[in-house]
């Protein structure tokens with residue numbers, strides 16, 4: 397899973413958000429094969445939520461399995 401700056405301008409995928417996307421989460425490992433487009437506002441909210449559970453320095457080496465993401 398990688399996150400990149402969005403190159404195409406579509407609507408943010410977060411429900412209830414009408415902003416244009418700024419970032420895209422490219423995901424080829426999940427069952428569905430779809431990109432998730434998020435605006436900078438939503439992705440920072442998402443990051444804030446994730447950081448409640450995952451602190452970057454505590455990421456375990458298991459995430460490195462299978463090459464770079």
Ligand SMILES: [Zn+2]
Nearest residue numbers: 408413435438
């Ligand atoms: Zn949004």
